[in-house]
Amino acid sequence: MATPVAARRDLLIDDHDSKLAENVLESLEGPEGFLSVARTDAAAEPLPRDLGVLLQEVLRAVASGSTVTVTTTPQEVTTSTAAAMLGISRPTLMKMVKDGTIPAHKVGTHTRLRTEDVLTAKRARRERERAAFAALLELEDDED
Template identity: 70%
Template sequence: MATATSPTRLFTHERDADLARDVLGTLEGPEGYLSVGRGDTAQPLPRDVGVLLQQVLEAIASGATVTVTATPSEITTSTAAAMLGVSRPTLMKMIARGDVAAHKVGTHTRLRTEDVLAARSARRRRERAAFAALLEAEGDEA
């Protein structure tokens, strides 16, 4: 049985991996569309929840440790900076430039988690595009 070391971390044992592989083998329907229930009373899950559960099952099936965290809808600048992998002063410059939306709560700057995740995705897309351009330029030189 898996051992919970905190409410959000699960170390997988071989029996857990076997059970997860069995469940993954019985999933039907398009990816991310799962249902739960007993007998004839299956209820569909929201697609994103289905995708998440499949990812958790795949991680357990491979013997990985699974960590689940919840992030509030509104976060502090320190949390946002950590999520983006930048310093807090750099984040504040990004906010000033309009790269990331933010708002004030009294004297404190707050950000929506959704906006921070969107900024992180956009940054990753730009990095991938720059890397692809670099690889292409190196290929042209050869």
Template identity: 55%
Template sequence: MNAVIDSGVGKTTLTVTSDQVSQAGAFDPTALRSVVPAELAGVLTEVVRIVAAGGTVTIGSMPEELTTTSAADLLGISRPTLMKLVREGQIVAHKVGTHTRLNTADVLAYLDRLRERQRVALQELRDFEDAEGLDY
């Protein structure tokens, strides 16, 4: 691989050349699925698709549990707002000693539900604009 690999403490950066980006367009995801597990193949296929389109990809791992601060950061909300969602039962949390922890899967599921509600609301707005003949 002719990519530039820069390894630092706890972080590795892989930079691909423009030739490698153009080669990504010829990528065959079916062949990859025959070599690696399907879930990993899906992730790698998405990475190649984004790189082929000229995008940037950051891959990292997430712990199974999140602190309230890291969960709030992931959701793009304040910690007090997160705690309100926990009290209202919109996101499940549990105590570890005196500290509140959230399962990463629960936080990501909430984020998916939130995004779906936003998509529905946007579509309803578009439908309303179409019905009213509004054209911007």
């Protein structure tokens, strides 16, 4: 059974809402700050860490007047989608799968990748790029 997709909703935030978001962020600073959910008939419950981090990012965007887009990603993606997420060609992705650089599995005759594995590979690639850039800057500094 397919999960229903939420309809697009555009919410306009005014200066008052931006200030409230800023105040909430300030209250979360320090080791004791965390987001929680409360209902009138139950005690407040802390949110899971990752959800709290996501909501803090939304609050930061609201506080700064930025636009926020929240989407969902399936647990598994096709090779075309994974390649697009990584910013590489599909043939390059298939070489990575063949080499074992990124895990994949077959669903019938189709190759599928876990979204989590694709995002991990993307983060690793970004870290390698940052390290290479830092090394290049260091080399440039040594020449001066």
